[in-house]
Amino acid sequence: MTLRYGIIGWPVAHSKSPEMHNAGFKELKIDACYERFAVEPVNLAKQVSVFKEFLSGWNVTVPHKTAIIDFIDVLDPVAEAAQSVNTVVNSGGKLYGYSTDGYGLQRAVEEAFNFSFVGKHILFIGAGGAVQAAAVQFAQANCRKITILNRTLENAQKVAAMIHHLLPNFEVSVGCIEAELDDAKSVDLIIQGTSVELKGDAKIEFAFEKYRKDCVCMDMIYNFETPFLEGAKAHGMQTATGSEMLLYQGAKAFELWTKFKAPVSVMREALL
Numbered sequence: 001m002t003l004r005y006g007i008i009g010w011p012v013a014h015s016k017s018p019e020m021h022n023a024g025f026k027e028l029k030i031d032a033c034y035e036r037f038a039v040e041p042v043n044l045a046k047q048v049s050v051f052k053e054f055l056s057g058w059n060v061t062v063p064h065k066t067a068i069i070d071f072i073d074v075l076d077p078v079a080e081a082a083q084s085v086n087t088v089v090n091s092g093g094k095l096y097g098y099s100t101d102g103y104g105l106q107r108a109v110e111e112a113f114n115f116s117f118v119g120k121h122i123l124f125i126g127a128g129g130a131v132q133a134a135a136v137q138f139a140q141a142n143c144r145k146i147t148i149l150n151r152t153l154e155n156a157q158k159v160a161a162m163i164h165h166l167l168p169n170f171e172v173s174v175g176c177i178e179a180e181l182d183d184a185k186s187v188d189l190i191i192q193g194t195s196v197e198l199k200g201d202a203k204i205e206f207a208f209e210k211y212r213k214d215c216v217c218m219d220m221i222y223n224f225e226t227p228f229l230e231g232a233k234a235h236g237m238q239t240a241t242g243s244e245m246l247l248y249q250g251a252k253a254f255e256l257w258t259k260f261k262a263p264v265s266v267m268r269e270a271l272l
C-alpha cells in the first residue's frame, strides 16, 4: 500500500516540499507520495482527525505550527520549548510532533561554513517564529552564548525564555535591533532572521565594522542575496543565503518518517 504524506498550511500552493520529498521517495524506491493540503485555520481540528486516518506523517507550515500542538500526543523537547511543530509522525493514530526548522538551519550553517557550534557565540537579528525554533536548537548544540537583537524587545525576551525553558542556565542576552554590543568581537555567527529586506524596499542598518571579519553570516531569506549579506560581504565576512535551510529541515522530516538516510543531493536538485 502506498504510504501518504503531505504538508498542511494556509496558503500552501507555493510549497516546494512535494517535489523534494517525492524525489527522495523515488530515489530510495519507497512506495510513498507527498501532497499539499490547504487547511483553513478554523478547520484544523476537523482536518487533523481526518489526516490521522490516512497520512503516515505530515509537515506543518504557517499558520499552524503552534496551533497543531493541541493535537500532538508526544512532543519533542525542542518543539515544546520553541512552541512550534513542523513535522508530525503518525504512529498508528498516536501523533509525535517535532520541529526540524532549527536543525535545518544548523546543518545549512555547518555545511556552508564548515562551522562547529560548540563553544560559539551566536547573534540573531529578529525574534519571529523561525528564529525561535533555531535559537532553541542552537542552544542545544552546545554553543556558548546566544544574543538576540529585535525591534520589539519583548519578543527577544520571549525567545530567551524559550531557551531557558529547555536549558535554565544557558547564557542569553537580548537587546533592541540597533543596540551596540560590548562583546561584538566575540560573535562567531550572525543569523539575519527579520523580514525587513524580504520585499526589497527596505534595508537593515547594521554596524558590521564592530564585528570580526572571520565571523560568518547567514540570512534566513533564501531566494536572493539581501542587502544585509552584501553589507557583510563588503566587510570581508563569509556569507550564505538560507537556501539550504529548507533542504535540511525536509531531510530531517524524511528521516523521521522513513528511518532511512535522506538522499539530500537528489532532494536539493528537486528543489532547484
Ligand code: ATR
Binding pocket: 125, 126, 127, 128, 129, 130, 131, 150, 151, 152, 155, 177, 193, 194, 195, 196
Ligand atoms: P517568521 O515567523 O517567518 O520568522 P515573523 O514572526 O513575522 O516571521 O517575524 C518577523 C521578524 O521580523 C520579527 O523579528 C519582527 O520584529 P518584531 O518582533 O519587532 O515584530 C521583524 N521585523 C519585521 N518588520 C520589521 C521592521 N520594519 N523593522 C525591524 N524588524 C522588523
